[in-house]
Amino acid sequence: MNNKFDALKDDDSGDHDQNEENSTQKDGEKEKNDRDKSQSSTKRKAVVPGPAEHPLQYNYTFWYSRRTPGRPTSSQSYEQNIKQIGTFASVEQFWRFYSHMVRPGDLTGHSDFHxxxxxxxxxxxxxxxxxxxxxxxxxxxxxxxxCWENLILAMLGEQFMVGEEICGAVVSVRFQEDIISIWNKTASDQATTARIRDTLRRVLNLPPNTIMEYKTHTDSIKAWEEFHGLVNSSGR
Incomplete structure (x- = not known):
């Protein structure tokens, strides 16, 4: 899978349209309208690899969110603020999305890619x-x-070797620092979380003294509730 990604990577994939952020938001709004229409139908067109494309083990969806820092949010408003960019089923479809997306380092404000x-x-x-x-x-x-590129390529290429445990990954752009995270299904499975940690350290080539924190979503929810919706490290 790694070779497939390397072979298909466009040398110009780091280039992007300076207006991509605005177009992403507009596309997100259009996507939501289209999604609302599609959900009213009993049949939804499945995303499948095209002819001669390299299928991924799972289909994945890109999401984008942005909000004003310090503004209290609820679970409902948070969900409404997340915009679907699109779903892909093959290596080639991934690169079609990714090559046109703004890189996290070029985002401004309080933004997230999921x-x-x-x-x-x-x-x-x-x-x-x-x-x-x-x-x-x-x-x-x-x-x-x-780091985001290395993380998602490792995730799509099934490098974590933990079965179906991986749910997704997030990069959060903030004013003073940026945060990346990888989510898994079973917080209580210490062997799995340890393997994810070790793989993450390897694929990102992290220095030995890098601080890595594991946080359960239950703890994230509790912390969020205690602060009545104020911003915390989880990104809410």
Missing amino acids: LFKEGIKPMWEDDANKNGGKWIIRLRKGLASR
Whole structure:
């Protein structure tokens, strides 16, 4: 799978349209309208690999969110603020999305990219996430784009070797630092969380003294409730 990604990577994939952020938001609004229409129908067109494309083990969906820092939020408003960018089923479809997306290091303000398996919302309360947690790594400015790319390629290429445990990954752009995290289904499975940690350290080539924090989604929800919706490290 790694070779497939390397072979298909466009040398110009780091280039992007300076207006991509605005177009992403507009596309997100259009996507929501289209999604609302499709959900009213009993049949939804499945995303499948095209002819001669390299299928991924799972379908994945890109999401984007942005909000004003310090503004209290609820679970409902948080969900409404997350915009679907699109779903892909093959290596080639991934690169079509990714090559046109703004890199995390070029985002401004309080923004997040989420990449989750199709059918899993990037929310603590989702059925696939509610008993799980996430590894969190705080990055100094300038590292987010490369770390995010390495993380999602490792995730799509099944490098974590933990079965169906991986739910998705998030990169959170903040004013003083950036944060990346990878979410898994079962927080109580210490062997799995340890393997994810070790793989994460390897694929990101992290220095030995890098601080890595594991936080259960239950703890994230409790912390969020205690602060009555104020911003905390989980990104709410």
